[in-house]
Amino acid sequence: MQPTRTSAVLETGRDWLDHVARNSPARLALMVFASIIAVFTVLLSLPAATASGERAPFVDALFTATSAVCVTGLVTVDTASYWSTFGQAVILVGIKIGGLGVMTLASILGLAVSRRIGLTQRMLAASETKTTRLGEVGSLIRAVVVASLVIEGALTVVLVPRFLALGEPVGTSLWHGLFMALSIFNNAGFVIIDGGLLPHVGDWWLGLPIVVGTAVGAIGFPVILDVARSLRDRRRRPPWTRWNLHTKLTLSTYGLLMVASVVAIGAFEWTNPNTFGPLDLDEKVLASLVQGTNPRSSGLATVDTGEMREATWFVTDALMFVGGGSASTAGGIKVTTFAVLLLAIVAEARGDRDVEAFGRRIGSSTVRLAVSVAFLGATLVGVATLALLTLTEYNLDVVLFEVISAFATVGLSTGITPHLPDAGKYVLSALMFAGRTGTMTLAAALAIRERRRVIRMPNERPVIG
Amino acid sequence: MQPTRTSAVLETGRDWLDHVARNSPARLALMVFASIIAVFTVLLSLPAATASGERAPFVDALFTATSAVCVTGLVTVDTASYWSTFGQAVILVGIKIGGLGVMTLASILGLAVSRRIGLTQRMLAASETKTTRLGEVGSLIRAVVVASLVIEGALTVVLVPRFLALGEPVGTSLWHGLFMALSIFNNAGFVIIDGGLLPHVGDWWLGLPIVVGTAVGAIGFPVILDVARSLRDRRRRPPWTRWNLHTKLTLSTYGLLMVASVVAIGAFEWTNPNTFGPLDLDEKVLASLVQGTNPRSSGLATVDTGEMREATWFVTDALMFVGGGSASTAGGIKVTTFAVLLLAIVAEARGDRDVEAFGRRIGSSTVRLAVSVAFLGATLVGVATLALLTLTEYNLDVVLFEVISAFATVGLSTGITPHLPDAGKYVLSALMFAGRTGTMTLAAALAIRERRRVIRMPNERPVIG
Ligand SMILES: [K+]
Ligand SMILES: [K+]
Numbered sequence: 022m023q024p025t026r027t028s029a030v031l032e033t034g035r036d037w038l039d040h041v042a043r044n045s046p047a048r049l050a051l052m053v054f055a056s057i058i059a060v061f062t063v064l065l066s067l068p069a070a071t072a073s074g075e076r077a078p079f080v081d082a083l084f085t086a087t088s089a090v091c092v093t094g095l096v097t098v099d100t101a102s103y104w105s106t107f108g109q110a111v112i113l114v115g116i117k118i119g120g121l122g123v124m125t126l127a128s129i130l131g132l133a134v135s136r137r138i139g140l141t142q143r144m145l146a147a148s149e150t151k152t153t154r155l156g157e158v159g160s161l162i163r164a165v166v167v168a169s170l171v172i173e174g175a176l177t178v179v180l181v182p183r184f185l186a187l188g189e190p191v192g193t194s195l196w197h198g199l200f201m202a203l204s205i206f207n208n209a210g211f212v213i214i215d216g217g218l219l220p221h222v223g224d225w226w227l228g229l230p231i232v233v234g235t236a237v238g239a240i241g242f243p244v245i246l247d248v249a250r251s252l253r254d255r256r257r258r259p260p261w262t263r264w265n266l267h268t269k270l271t272l273s274t275y276g277l278l279m280v281a282s283v284v285a286i287g288a289f290e291w292t293n294p295n296t297f298g299p300l301d302l303d304e305k306v307l308a309s310l311v312q313g314t315n316p317r318s319s320g321l322a323t324v325d326t327g328e329m330r331e332a333t334w335f336v337t338d339a340l341m342f343v344g345g346g347s348a349s350t351a352g353g354i355k356v357t358t359f360a361v362l363l364l365a366i367v368a369e370a371r372g373d374r375d376v377e378a379f380g381r382r383i384g385s386s387t388v389r390l391a392v393s394v395a396f397l398g399a400t401l402v403g404v405a406t407l408a409l410l411t412l413t414e415y416n417l418d419v420v421l422f423e424v425i426s427a428f429a430t431v432g433l434s435t436g437i438t439p440h441l442p443d444a445g446k447y448v449l450s451a452l453m454f455a456g457r458t459g460t461m462t463l464a465a466a467l468a469i470r471e472r473r474r475v476i477r478m479p480n481e482r483p484v485i486g
Numbered sequence: 487m488q489p490t491r492t493s494a495v496l497e498t499g500r501d502w503l504d505h506v507a508r509n510s511p512a513r514l515a516l517m518v519f520a521s522i523i524a525v526f527t528v529l530l531s532l533p534a535a536t537a538s539g540e541r542a543p544f545v546d547a548l549f550t551a552t553s554a555v556c557v558t559g560l561v562t563v564d565t566a567s568y569w570s571t572f573g574q575a576v577i578l579v580g581i582k583i584g585g586l587g588v589m590t591l592a593s594i595l596g597l598a599v600s601r602r603i604g605l606t607q608r609m610l611a612a613s614e615t616k617t618t619r620l621g622e623v624g625s626l627i628r629a630v631v632v633a634s635l636v637i638e639g640a641l642t643v644v645l646v647p648r649f650l651a652l653g654e655p656v657g658t659s660l661w662h663g664l665f666m667a668l669s670i671f672n673n674a675g676f677v678i679i680d681g682g683l684l685p686h687v688g689d690w691w692l693g694l695p696i697v698v699g700t701a702v703g704a705i706g707f708p709v710i711l712d713v714a715r716s717l718r719d720r721r722r723r724p725p726w727t728r729w730n731l732h733t734k735l736t737l738s739t740y741g742l743l744m745v746a747s748v749v750a751i752g753a754f755e756w757t758n759p760n761t762f763g764p765l766d767l768d769e770k771v772l773a774s775l776v777q778g779t780n781p782r783s784s785g786l787a788t789v790d791t792g793e794m795r796e797a798t799w800f801v802t803d804a805l806m807f808v809g810g811g812s813a814s815t816a817g818g819i820k821v822t823t824f825a826v827l828l829l830a831i832v833a834e835a836r837g838d839r840d841v842e843a844f845g846r847r848i849g850s851s852t853v854r855l856a857v858s859v860a861f862l863g864a865t866l867v868g869v870a871t872l873a874l875l876t877l878t879e880y881n882l883d884v885v886l887f888e889v890i891s892a893f894a895t896v897g898l899s900t901g902i903t904p905h906l907p908d909a910g911k912y913v914l915s916a917l918m919f920a921g922r923t924g925t926m927t928l929a930a931a932l933a934i935r936e937r938r939r940v941i942r943m944p945n946e947r948p949v950i951g
Binding site: 289330331332334335336339362363365366368369370374376385386388389390392393396397403406407410411415416417418420421 | 754795796797799800801804827828830831833834835839841850851853854855857858861862868871872875876880881882883885886
């Protein structure tokens, strides 16, 4: 009887998951993330989790758990020295679950949105009723898990020899390689190498996997899936002609932002005596690539962010706020949100009725969705900045940087996070949670409710600008 | 023959004005503002314009002329002591012309927009051809001139006795009263009282006219006209039922922002020992009212802005960016732009197809226009901030404040403007010009061009957030 009973329980669990995913996917995402963070806070509160064997203060356990599960990388204590190997393993599992969770949940939300939106069409073609019911969600989760394991495995294979070559013992090299591989692909921003990444600023063997691995993680799962699908399709036309609008929009915007940030940050820091100044040319190029990748949103700095120029901080603020791809391990308002806003402006400037990109029309409700997400992001950042400005004596430059880094789950720091009062640490924890779950749940929650009214109000035009 | 010839010249001038106003109203606005600034730069470059009798440096003459004509009030030199009475008179005329200019041009632009948009309807009703041709523009300019003179006159009548009561001679009192009346209504932010407004922080006789007068100027001419029209209409229903959407939207948003800023700035500064701290309760209330009015966008501070808290600066940044009413002497992206963005988000949150307010529908092109204006504003502020951060050693907090103050033609200053290098002063001059003319010309230029395409692209939905 046991197997039947297990499968009955599984079936009930699946039913429940499917029910919630269908009916309140946004609430599901929030519940799941909050529960996972609670579990990891408890784990990090165990005395065994710290190197000293003393129980970590609640605020630090909560902050670190949130930072790990939200794949941010901001820390109130030094990851390499404060936590024990058990504690670091807990953080690693938190990163893995958080990274998987956000990709899965965002993908499920996307599915729910496209389902709800396709409702009218499907009601017309009333044939398919229960066939795709659980299959879709299940195969989606499987694809996410497989893809992330493959990429993380590849990164581990590249990184372990590097740590061996640096003279670390085999066990440590394996551990460091695995930890860094997961931290990189999940854009987690955690580092357990003693002394951090700063001594490795000129190390291409470490730097290139960071640049490529974080970019793949930050591009977003729908894009990875679509590109893989287009490559499997062996027709004559080149694969990119078969990409969907989301993939084209994400890749083009992501590419432009990548180039812009590498050039801008490289140019601003080139002669800074405290960052790029003392480096050789090839080290400067690598440092520009790594630091230019960071804002979207790996946060694995190889120079001291706190020593960067005010102008670099400001540019980084803007880049972090935009962030990476949808349903990725990156945060921010997402590159498609930014692209849709830009396209709306271009359409307005050209006097077009429709917002268009790559031969496709983008509906006005999508534009409003983008406005909503950007506005929610700006409001969260604004309120948190105001809170930290009143709670501390720090200036706007460092406060805004730390706040956007938390909101966009980047993990770059000018160095103030460990010195914040507890209230400030709670503000940043809440912001990491809101930033990680907020934009995607908001977008999903808004997209799936669309009321139709029979009576339309008369049109009137206020003066703008 | 002379009268006929004059009227022929006038007629030609009117034809030209009407032609430009119809066909490229945005270019007209830019040309007019640039020419006026050039003339006033020359006037302020005369040796007679300075108190010392020495020729002012070009950068200071240009900056002051731009600040006056763009009714900003940021200064690189002290208005009361650096300029002669002739120089101050030049500034006053610059304020008057700039204030009139912006209200007139914005109103003409609004007319052009509504004309162009109403084109289809009017082509259907082909009767009215040339009747409203010049009449509209002419009567609009007349109404702007009359209304501003009446309000400025009233303010002068209130303020002159105040200066007499302070013991100033009759001539000085008249001069100070007239200058401050124009500076207040035009939200110019210039002060020629020796020692500035700081000694008058508890003076209700000076403070209340500032609060009320700047608010009337910042609400915008279309609103003043609409409210006046509704009051003349002597039907049973209360006047506000006859207001148009623009008036309702402006007044409600303006009112909410006013209350929010008075409460927020009052609360943050209440105990600051360098600003409100030493004041009595009634002085604190007045100071809250005046400083809460400043961001929209009078800039007549009665406490030292440079001594305010970081949190107050940040809140003020946001409020200044939004600014005042359209076609007013206030700057910023305008309260209607902000309101339309908020309404679009509310519509999205409620799942409505249309953006609605006060029983009226706001078209999706208006929403895109609001996005464009807000985005242009943010871009201008971002680029100028980046420029000043690289040109100087100042921190983000004071640079951002000064930049938004210039963009939104507010004139509040943390004190860095006089100490900027010349390049920085040119950046702020350009920003005052762009802020003053940019949002309204952009809005007009975009609104009047609307292409219709026969072929619509297939709809596709990228993932947002
Ligand atoms: K991160
Ligand atoms: K002003």
